[in-house]
Amino acid sequence: MIDLSLMKEIHVxxxxxxxxxxxxxxxxxxxxxxxxxxxxxxxxxxxxxGIGGPTLGGGLGHxxxxxxxxxxxxxxxxxxxxxxxxxxxxxxxxxxxxxxxxGGGGNFGIATMLEYRLHPVGPIVLGGPVVWPLADxxxxxxxxSDFAAEAPDDLGITIAPPMPILPAEQYGKPVVMLLLxxxxxxxxxxxxxxxxxxxxxxxxxxxxxxxxxxxxxMLDGGAPHGMHYYWKSHRLPTxxxxxxxxxxxxxxxxxxxxxxxxxxxxxxx
Numbered sequence: 191m192i193d194l195s196l197m198k199e200i201h202v203x204x205x206x207x208x209x210x211x212x213x214x215x216x217x218x219x220x221x222x223x224x225x226x227x228x229x230x231x232x233x234x235x236x237x238x239x240g241i242g243g244p245t246l247g248g249g250l251g252h253x254x255x256x257x258x259x260x261x262x263x264x265x266x267x268x269x270x271x272x273x274x275x276x277x278x279x280x281x282x283x284x285x286x287x288x289x290x291x292x293g294g295g296g297n298f299g300i301a302t303m304l305e306y307r308l309h310p311v312g313p314i315v316l317g318g319p320v321v322w323p324l325a326d327x328x329x330x331x332x333x334x335s336d337f338a339a340e341a342p343d344d345l346g347i348t349i350a351p352p353m354p355i356l357p358a359e360q361y362g363k364p365v366v367m368l369l370l371x372x373x374x375x376x377x378x379x380x381x382x383x384x385x386x387x388x389x390x391x392x393x394x395x396x397x398x399x400x401x402x403x404x405x406x407x408m409l410d411g412g413a414p415h416g417m418h419y420y421w422k423s424h425r426l427p428t429x430x431x432x433x434x435x436x437x438x439x440x441x442x443x444x445x446x447x448x449x450x451x452x453x454x455x456x457x458x459x
Contacts, residue, residue: 192300194242199303202227207308208265213242213301221406230311230402231263235348237407238415242301248293252317252346252371252405257309261292268303280305312402316379317371319350319396319408324364326390327438328431333389334368335429342382344374351412360393364441370397371405 197214204227211220218237224230232251234244244250249260257263266280267288277299279287290298322330331349338347350369368386372379376399383397426433 194240194300194302197302202229202308204229207310208305209308210303210305211241212303213240215241217241217244218403218407221403224308225311225313225401225403228310228313229308231306231308232257232260233406234260235350235406235409236413237410239413241304243296245304246291246293246295246301252348252369253309253311253373255341255343255346256373260306263307263309264288264292264304265307266305267291267301269299269301271299311373314376314399315371315373315402315405316376316383316397316399317346317369317402317405318398318400319367319369319394320386320392321360321365321367321394322390322392323360324366324438324441327366327441328434329390330366330368331429331434331437332431334386335434337385342374342378344372344379345382346371346373347386350409357393365393366438366441369405369408371402373402 194212194214197212198219199210199212200215200220200223201210202223203209207229209220209224209229209231211223216237217234217239220233220241221230221237230253232249232253233241234249234251245260245264249264251260266278269277269279269287269291271277277284277287279291281288287298291301334347334349341347348369348371350367370383370386372383387395387397
């Protein structure tokens with residue numbers, strides 16, 4: 191285990207729109223540095239995630255429809271190889287290695303400094319959650335599947351875990367929630383988002399002009415420190431009816447809660 195947590199150096203050049211950050215920087219720290227100049231790059235949806243893992247793994251985020259994945263904005267990496275060799279990797283010095291780093295994870299060495307292309311974003315964006323009862327999930331997901339294909343690239347759409355904006359009577363009940371982020375002209379944002387706000391019967395909605403930094407930390411509660419788990423995902427070309435049906439059914443509470451409450455193995459697999 192290589193601990194980079196004390197490496198916190200950050201440099202932001204507003205003229206070239208390039209940011210450099212050491213391997214121990216967290217996304218929230220990088221966002222605060224770049225947002226001070228009205229700049230950002232695609233990076234994570236949990237602010238206390240380190241920049242290295244998501245970057246070298248591809249890099250999802252609310253801006254990816256607008257400016258691409260994190261790796262699309264990765265300009266260079268300072269790397270220490272397993273042999274102890276120090277390399278500066280960019281598209282001129284080591285183009286093949288840079289290609290491998292863009293999605294190859296930590297297989298090529300320790301990234302001690304990462305350089306990103308930045309884009310004008312915020313500091314205020316139009317965004318927030320929209321929540322529907324789980325019964326509306328098939329309708330919502332089918333609509334989003336078609337809508338996203340034609341929506342402007344300025345609109346980020348994330349299916350997200352619930353947060354404490356729900357009415358008290360909804361606590362403990364399953365829901366489907368979208369977190370929307372409009373990173374373009376605010377005057378056009380409400381018009382672009384309107385079809386989603388008019389869909390089904392939302393039980394809560396908080397799409398407002400908010401700081402981009404708030405959007406970037408809005409889902410932090412769903413991934414608290416000390417929870418030792420990881421996610422696995424698959425890319426799907428479309429949300430078919432079968433996928434929507436399985437996702438909706440799998441989100442429903444267990445029909446046998448007593449079997450899970452005793453701490454023994456579940457009968458449901």
